[in-house]
Amino acid sequence: MAATVVRQHRVYAEMEIEREKVSEIETGKLIRQLRNDVNPLLADEHIVETGHEYTREISDGMYGNLWYRVFGYRVSFTAWRQVYNCRVRKVTAGIANIPARVEGWRYWETKHPMFGGRRLSDR
Template sequence: MLAAVAASAVVVTGGGQTASAGCEFYVYYELKATSVAMRWPSIPIFTNGKGGTLSVSKQTNKAVSYGVVAGAESEVGAVLAKAKVSISANLTKTNSSTVINGFSHTIRPAYYGHVKYVSDGKRVSWVKKRQNGNCTYTTIGSGVINFPSISEGWDYWESKSRAV
């Protein structure tokens, strides 16, 4: 998923100063996002098999939070604000849940079933740029932040091995 944001739509700061070359000074973000399943740290990965059924239930008051993979922690708020507009309004800094959520799945014979509880988040790559008054551009920051969303559920897969 590509969510590059038009510079004029995401002006963060800038005094509207125009240089003699006719270019306006402003700062903006370019964003790209891919899906990421963010595992709840308090809930283990469950495994069962070979064959049979895997049934689990989640009841916790823990949370899954954003994680800065690369770049500056100070950019989290600005990047999240832009990502909520251009990528998904469901993104959040923290997803906290207290509901009970059950899951059951039949495992194919000779396979192991695995399941983990996740928030359906986004891995947001960002670049912060400045258009200088002389019509040139300068990169002033970049990074990657994993954001959870308010969407959550079980992520199931099967393998020939019990190891995850």
């Protein structure tokens, strides 16, 4: 049994510089204004691809099961705000998944095929 996990991370940065130059030309009673707008856009992009592979021999007469997961934390949060009349109001609430640096493979063998953590014969 062989399995591969590949990830791509895209880092993109963009910067726009706005510059305006105004000059006046006076000829007698006539005044002219010349405007020169320069807006260069600078952008840079990098794509980083990482991955790893897991290989394992399956015992005769058995089914190999493999699970890959990034271990992390599940955090619930609530944001409150005190309004002008001194009452406290909830602004937002939710659950955030924060990945940890720990990740890995879990391998086990069964005598019957499994799908989604359950044996196919149990369905």
